[in-house]
Amino acid sequence: MYTQIFLGLAMIINGICNLLKLKIVISKNAKKMIDENDLSSFQKGLALPYFLLGIIFITMGLIERENIIQRPMYIGIYIILAAIPLAMVLANNKKHSGYYFL
Numbered sequence: 001m002y003t004q005i006f007l008g009l010a011m012i013i014n015g016i017c018n019l020l021k022l023k024i025v026i027s028k029n030a031k032k033m034i035d036e037n038d039l040s041s042f043q044k045g046l047a048l049p050y051f052l053l054g055i056i057f058i059t060m061g062l063i064e065r066e067n068i069i070q071r072p073m074y075i076g077i078y079i080i081l082a083a084i085p086l087a088m089v090l091a092n093n094k095k096h097s098g099y100y101f102l
Helices: 002-019 027-032 038-066 071-097
Strands: none
Touching: 002 038, 027 071, 038 071
């Protein structure tokens, strides 16, 4: 539970860093594939998915702690909810670099 909360906070901080256009959160591989002119637009597109992933991680950690729903349903909901921001990240990567990468 605490791991999910800290991972969620890390994702939100990563989203803030991307929103502020800090280049330390971008991998070397991504910097090579994306033009320097297009890098700020790329980071702006990554901010929302990272915020969403952070919120999902924190919310699901709290739901797990309260034990509100059964485990198979919890896992299914977690996978479905996390797939949406990951698809947004992949679409952003494809838009700016021409490749699907995480």
